[in-house]
Amino acid sequence: MNARTEWTASDIGDLTGKVVIVTGANSGLGFETSRALLTAGAHVVMTMRTAEKAAAAKSALLNDLGEVSLETMLLDLADLESIQHFSEEFHGKHSQLDLLVNNAGIMMTDAQLTIDGFESQLGTNHLGHFALTGRLLDLITATPGARVVSLSSLAHGWGFMEFGNLMFQNGSYTPRAAYGRSKLANLLFTYELQRRFESAGIDATSVAAHPGTAGTGLADHMFNRWYLRPLKALVFLGIQTPKQGARPSLRAATDPSATGGEYFGPSGRKEYRGAPVRVESSPASHSEVDAAKLWTESERLTGVNYESLRTPTQ
Numbered sequence: 036m037n038a039r040t041e042w043t044a045s046d047i048g049d050l051t052g053k054v055v056i057v058t059g060a061n062s063g064l065g066f067e068t069s070r071a072l073l074t075a076g077a078h079v080v081m082t083m084r085t086a087e088k089a090a091a092a093k094s095a096l097l098n099d100l101g102e103v104s105l106e107t108m109l110l111d112l113a114d115l116e117s118i119q120h121f122s123e124e125f126h127g128k129h130s131q132l133d134l135l136v137n138n139a140g141i142m143m144t145d146a147q148l149t150i151d152g153f154e155s156q157l158g159t160n161h162l163g164h165f166a167l168t169g170r171l172l173d174l175i176t177a178t179p180g181a182r183v184v185s186l187s188s189l190a191h192g193w194g195f196m197e198f199g200n201l202m203f204q205n206g207s208y209t210p211r212a213a214y215g216r217s218k219l220a221n222l223l224f225t226y227e228l229q230r231r232f233e234s235a236g237i238d239a240t241s242v243a244a245h246p247g248t249a250g251t252g253l254a255d256h257m258f259n260r261w262y263l264r265p266l267k268a269l270v271f272l273g274i275q276t277p278k279q280g281a282r283p284s285l286r287a288a289t290d291p292s293a294t295g296g297e298y299f300g301p302s303g304r305k306e307y308r309g310a311p312v313r314v315e316s317s318p319a320s321h322s323e324v325d326a327a328k329l330w331t332e333s334e335r336l337t338g339v340n341y342e343s344l345r346t347p348t349q
């Protein structure tokens with residue numbers, strides 16, 4: 036790619052020999068991200084919640100792509116035990132991890148709790164990926180040039196941290212605020228992880244991406260209300276395809292010029308659509324105070340401690 040042309044998936048270099056995990060890979064952006072990484076030669080471990088979804092995604096990609104290095108594993112990010120099992124299975128099979136794409140997510144769901152009692156959007160989108168990354172940290176730090184990509188959203192701008200009420204207790208829950216908080220947490224985590232890699236002198240980078248808007252299954256639970264069904268077709272007309280929406284993740288994951296702490300999103304108006312470029316996130320996402328508090332709280336809640344990335348004050 037040169038400065039005058041747009042970045043496209045054809046700019047992804049040869050990834051032969053790289054081991055990649057993509058969470059939430061059976062649909063939407065995760066599926067398309069996996070497809071492009073497989074096409075570039077990576078060994079991609081696609082995580083799903085059920086064996087049926089794994090079989091369907093695998094056969095669809097093998098039909099389309101022919102011989103690729105694809106593996107599926109079960110992972111439920113709303114269940115700390117499942118995360119631990121996944122990590123044990125992955126460690127049993129692999130001794131390197133070049134790229135972790137923390138992609139899975141839920142959006143604006145009704146109030147509910149994860150198995151471990153966390154508000155489900157924060158629990159799945161942030162705490163689940165925090166625990167997963169921590170459980171894989173030994174492989175990440177042992178793999179030269181490893182990269183962690185975390186998916187955020189334009190909705191991070193709605194988010195605010197309130198450490199005394201992280202889980203929106205006592206009737207304070209709204210689907211929108213909880214989604215915004217979870218996506219803000221994804222960015223606070225991305226930037227704090229990068230700072231900790233740097234201060235520990237580890238050759239790994241942490242970057243973030245957001246897709247703008249893309250027609251995936253993320254809002255299906257809202258469109259499934261009968262009176263909103265006709266709206267779905269209309270909305271999908273105006274937004275990007277999953278393949279287009281996956282481009283910022285793919286650039287964040289593979290562009291050799293990407294440096295730790297960068298954030299990629301679409302180039303177009305309001306970052307809704309367009310070619311993937313470096314974008315800015317909100318001032319709140321850069322709060323080092325909130326990032327440190329969230330880190331400590333995430334370690335306490337998940338019981339996953341990032342021993343090798345401890346700061347002097349911890």
Ligand SMILES: NC(=O)c1ccc[n+]([C@@H]2O[C@H](COP(=O)([O-])OP(=O)(O)OC[C@H]3O[C@@H](n4cnc5c(N)ncnc54)[C@H](OP(=O)(O)O)[C@@H]3O)[C@@H](O)[C@H]2O)c1
Nearest residue numbers: 059062063064084111112113139140188248249251252253
């Ligand atoms: N689409 C957009 O416009 C948009 C905009 C901004 C940000 N994003 C972000 O992009 C990411 C991908 O979303 P998408 O648009 O591709 O939506 P999607 O098609 O609904 O995909 C979400 C994926 O996450 C998985 N997932 C949900 N809960 C999980 C859990 N507890 N454990 C493990 N996996 C779980 C889903 O699995 P199941 O099939 O089992 O549910 C699915 O594979 C999300 O982080 C989202 O916040 C999307």
